[in-house]
Amino acid sequence: DADVTQTPRNRITKTGKRIMLECSQTKGHDRMYWYRQDPGLGLRLIYYSFDVKDINKGEISDGYSVSRQAQAKFSLSLESAIPNQTALYFCATSDPGRLGYTFGSGTRLTVV
Amino acid sequence: SQQGEEDPQALSIQEGENATMNCSYKTSINNLQWYRQNSGRGLVHLILIRSNEREKHSGRLRVTLDTSKKSSSLLITASRAADTASYFCATGGNGGSQGNLIFGKGTKLSVKP
Numbered sequence: 001d002a003d004v005t006q007t008p009r010n011r012i013t014k015t016g017k018r019i020m021l022e023c024s025q026t027k028g029h030d031r032m033y034w035y036r037q038d039p040g041l042g043l044r045l046i047y048y049s050f051d052v053k054d055i056n057k058g059e060i061s062d063g064y065s066v067s068r069q070a071q072a073k074f075s076l077s078l079e080s081a082i083p084n085q086t087a088l089y090f091c092a093t094s095d096p097g098r099l100g101y102t103f104g105s106g107t108r109l110t111v112v
Numbered sequence: 113s114q115q116g117e118e119d120p121q122a123l124s125i126q127e128g129e130n131a132t133m134n135c136s137y138k139t140s141i142n143n144l145q146w147y148r149q150n151s152g153r154g155l156v157h158l159i160l161i162r163s164n165e166r167e168k169h170s171g172r173l174r175v176t177l178d179t180s181k182k183s184s185s186l187l188i189t190a191s192r193a194a195d196t197a198s199y200f201c202a203t204g205g206n207g208g209s210q211g212n213l214i215f216g217k218g219t220k221l222s223v224k225p
Contacts (some may be wrong), residue, residue: 004154033212042200042217043155060213090154099143099204101213103154 021076021107025090031094033075036087081111104105116201116216124222133190133219135201142205146186149198175195
């Protein structure tokens with residue numbers, strides 16, 4: 001099993017719909033992150049969490065919300081999806097002692 | 113906003129040649145990391161260099177860091193077709209804060225057999 005698992009892998013949804021992307025990890029890391037990737041823009045941070053009770057906005061949090069249900073689970077929600085939220089979404093984890101991030105395989109989201 | 117900027121945006125070389133990618137950043141950092149991304153897949157951590165280090169090696173990878181110029185380079189020696197991927201630099205401890213990694217826009221490397 002992958003260390004960081006994202007579901008679904010691909011999703012097409014309609015404008016205005018609520019959608020949740022899920023992330024679970026077996027690394028035992030306290031820190032979890034959600035990034036989105038757009039062509040030519042690299043990765044941009046949406047939200048991050050340093051432990052279960054800690055949630056922080058990233059660079060582009062508008063239109064998104066998150067929930068840290070447990071150390072191992074961090075979900076991202078789009079309350080009312082819009083077409084410019086079409087992107088590749090990545091969840092990542094890290095250990096403060098090791099610094100490097102472990103990424104999931106991504107969720108490709110298309111909003112039509 | 114982007115912290116790291118990779119240069120070039122795209123690089124095409126022949127198998128066996130060396131590939132050099134550069135990264136510039138703006139604020140003080142605690143560490144700089146390089147990641148590889150195969151098309152449409154998750155990023156994979158390659159190597160980390162701390163702000164008090166100048167050079168680091170890992171297999172065919174060599175990373176340098178010049179904090180006075182706020183720049184880093186990644187050298188892949190004796191490249192292989194399997195090295196074809198996008199490479200991203202990411203800076204940590206930006207501006208002295210505990211913070212998060214901030215990623216650049218990446219260099220797309222194509223290694224032709």
